[in-house]
Amino acid sequence: MSLPEGWEMVVGLEVHTELLTRTKLFCGCANAFGAEPNTQTCPVCLGLPGSLPVLNRRAVELAMAIGLALHATVSPSTFHRKNYFYPDMPKDFQISQYDRPINAGGYLDLPDGSRVGVERAHLEEDTGKSTHLGGTGRIHGAERSLVDYNRSGVPLVEIVSAPDIRSAAQARAYAAELRGILIASGASDGRMEEGSMRIDANVSVHRVGEPFGTRCEMKNLNSLRSLQRAIDYEAERQYALVASGGVVRQETRHWDEDRGVTSTMRSKEEADDYRYFQEPDLVDLAPEAAWVETVRAGLGPMPAERRARLAALLEDPTEAQLDAVGTVVDLGVDGFVEAAVAAGVEADRAIARAANELAGEAHERPGLSEQSFAATLRLEQSGDLSATQAKTVLSTLALAGGDPATVARELGFERMASGELEGLLERLVGEHPDEWRRYDEGDDKLAQFFTGQVMRATRGQADGKAVLEVLRARRGR
Amino acid sequence: MNAIKVAGSVGSGATSAVEVVAESLERIAARNEELNVFVHLDPEGALAAAARVDERVAAGERLPLAGVPVALKDNLCVRGQPTTAGSRILAGWRPPYDATVVARLAVAGAVALGKANMDEFAMGSSTETSAYGPTRNPLDPTRVPGGSSGGSAAAVAAGMAPIALGSDTGGSIRQPAALCGLVGVKPTYGLVSRYGLIAFASSLDQIGPFAATVAEAALVLEVIAGHDPLDTTSLAEPAPELSTHLDDGVAGRRVGLCRELVEGADPEVVAAVARAAEALARAGATIEEVSIPELKLGLSAYYLIAPAEASSNLARYDGVRYGLRVEGPDVEAMNVATRTVGFGDEVKRRVMLGTYALSAGYYDAYYGQALKVRTRMIEAFARAYARVDTLLGATAPSVAFALGAKTQDPLAMYLSDVFTIPTNLAGEAALSVPFGTGEAGLPIGVQLLGPARSEAGLLAAARVLEAEEGR
Secondary structure, eight states: OOOOTTEEEEEEEEEEEEOOOSBOSSSSSBOOTTOSTTOSOOTTTTTOTTOOOOOOHHHHHHHHHHHHHTTOEEOOBOOEEEEOOOTTSTTSEEEEOOSSOSEEEEEEEOTTSOEEEEEEEEEEEOOOEEEEESTTSSSTTOSEEEEEGGGTTOEEEEEEEOSOBOSHHHHHHHHHHHHHHHHHTTSOOOOTTTTSEEEEEEEEEEETTSOOOOOEEEEEEOSHHHHHHHHHHHHHHHHHHHHTTOOOOOEEEEEETTTTEEEEEEEGGGOOOOOOEEOTTSOOBOOOHHHHHHHHHHOOOOHHHHHHHHHTTSSSOOHHHHHHHHHHHHHTOHHHHHHHHHTTOOHHHHHHHHHHHSOSOGGGOTTOOHHHHHHHHHHHHTTSSOHHHHHHHHHHHHHHOOOHHHHHHHTTOOOOOTTHHHHHHHHHHHHOHHHHHHHHTTOTHHHHHHHHHHHHHTTTOSOHHHHHHHHHHHTTO | OOHHHHHHHHHHTSSOHHHHHHHHHHHHHHHHHHHOOEEEEOHHHHHHHHHHHHHHHHTTOOOTTTTOEEEEETTBOOTTSOOOTTOGGGTTOOOSSOOHHHHHHHHTTOEEEEEEOOSGGGOOSSSOSOTTOOOOBTTBTTBOOOSSSHHHHHHHHTTSOSEEEEEOSSSTTHHHHHHHTOEEEEOOTTTBOOTTBOOSSTTTOOEEEEESSHHHHHHHHHHHBSOOTTOTTSOSSOOOOOGGGTTOOOTTOEEEEEGGGTTTSOHHHHHHHHHHHHHHHHTTOEEEEEOOGGGGGHHHHHHHHHHHHHHHHGGGOSSSSSSOOOOOSSHHHHHHHHHHHHSOHHHHHHHHHHHHHHSTTTTIIIIIHHHHHHHHHHHHHHHHHHHOSEEEEESSSSSOOBTTSSTTOHHHHHGGGTTTHHHHHHTOEEEEEEEEEOGGGOEEEEEEEESTTOHHHHHHHHHHHHHHTTO
16 A cells, blocks of 8 residues: 555554563563463562562573664663553553663664664563453453463563654564564564564654654554554555544554454553652663673674575575575574585575475474585485475474485485386386376376376385476377 | 570570460460550461471571560561551461561571551551551550551560561651660661562661660661562672670760751650760760751652652552452452552552652652652761761650540651651661650650661660660
């Protein structure tokens, strides 16, 4: 969608990311998703009377890692209390950072070359999780509400962009790139579906050259797709409103993914006064320079640099190849590609196999090492394995591990001797004369039949492409 | 019953902890109904704990507080024991954990008798705002014991326990100590862990001891002080040595008799402070009159900062998770109904005051301004302590007053703490030690104040005054 000539949208994103710490921000409870409700709690994260927070050192390190990866400045900071009543917030205040955040003044460069400012990236604690039963599924009108405090006190970093974003696609690209950076910095797993990365979008529209319009904040954006759709919808809604002589009210709006619309959650007049004040139970946070530098030195290369490094392996890469490079970096499997290329595998093949065969989590393929990945691709490249066989070997290795050549042998993937395939096909044609006649007369569907027969006879050893070539060559003879 | 003698006697096997605790329980049984000192008692638990102390002693453990009964202010969490902070809203709540000070006392061999009454959430100076009824002063049951730690003070004054713990946010240990004729110490902020202390105003709260004598108070403070990893505001150092410095005296000590810390006090209190100055001078201190005008700003700054923090600290009492719940048609209505029924008037007053002081548009004029005053107070104290080592003044403007005398006039009640509040704002150390008597023979407390970590010197000076009185 696009706004009419002369109009543009202005978007700023607030991204909350849960940090990959072993324990919560202010207590020793496990920071893990998916446990039985209210089993990962203690007096501190339940906000019991008399309990006090103790800051998690690792969370500070990960927050600094995020800031440094976003070119922000790490500064001495303080914690504040953000006061409001909500049942899933056990103290009825959230410990957050306010006027002195740990990271401020960074930026993020997007693949399209644009740059989005990052105003701040601060530490705060997560709330528990409410489930409202009955009514609309929201707190008002619910018959009953249940609260799980396992998430209460999980460390979050909130990354606030400048209002530099001018399209929904750019917003999506920012979120995707940020996600990559969060993962690359080791701070987050970036899983939006589990809520470990959550995005709110501030959207306004204005005529270019005029002051920014009144903004609305979109919530419930649970995927990159939702983010893009909601922003487009909202910009159009606001434009339509303004174009028809109306005014945009500052408010928080809820994105309804199924209906594809946003609706009012609460207006600014109803907004809480959070009565921020400095958290007296915590001392100031002033990481010494040496600590900051240790964190900086520990940061690996970020996605942009890694994409460039992989793309440089390709000669004159196509759009599709660059997409595959992006996928490889998103998956964090650059090491596999680099190991394979170092072992003599063509970069194109290494990137394509890594992008397509290494999806999912590293822990889902415990048996596959960079070395065995490289060795398998070499077997494919030398023609000892067909593409199909190579993929089968990779998936077998992933679970069971082992040496690729041995695994291939155990799977019965022997290289077929020259002429073996032709001989087999002669036999199959003799056994299925009707099918052959129909294929020979031009019914291409029968190619599948013969390929299937060959595969069965060779227990998958044959290369599908080679079978097709032999079939075509025999046609019309 | 003297804690040091009890510990010696139980430690040597001459007496058993069970006997000592049984005697305490008898004294409680004799007067608790009249005085309303303990809001919760656990006689069986105390006797069982005493028996365990006897076993530890028999096994050769050396325990500094072997078998010493202790009263705990009801805002200190004790695992499995009702802990209400004097409020209806926490009725029935039993913490699943021990406050650090409670654990340290137990390790030292002390035996907790139960929970002592207090002003609701420590907001008060007479123990009359407790949801569980007022505590009476054992020295004159028509009068208040002071507050907010009135139950703790009364327990020691009535001989129910030789020692007690209280908390002091604006004078809540020192003022009841003065009104009950006891030694009460408000330690340097951070000297004693607050973990497990139900917060009133986190930047001001500090736990400290009550005892009949300076030596006992010093011993208890040594046991409970020292860094606690569970409280990041606790000082990163071990407990100071106090008992070994009790007889250091005050020779060469520069003591400042502080005008603002006696101004407005009853003449008999002013006279007692003057006599204390003379006693210290006789012991070798040099006395100097000092004026710290900033101290006069303390009360108004305090009544913004403490309620502001309290409004946030007390938000969690919403009926969702523990304590009282008064049902309503929705969550918000339930929150409001619970807090309306659960909190008393003084707590509501301070929560509203604090909420207002932090509100958008008012923050700078009230809370922000109070923080500036607090900074000025800290600087003013620092200037004073560049000239003198110790400040001397009154603890409270008068001896114990009658029950009900100030309950209808919050400002008059707040003025009870006018001399004690500045120390809390500065995060420094102060204590109250009995010195002389006033109207009706009731005790007067004088206050000794020092910079952070000056407890040893303050206790030594208090010991001089105590000796002067023949104790």
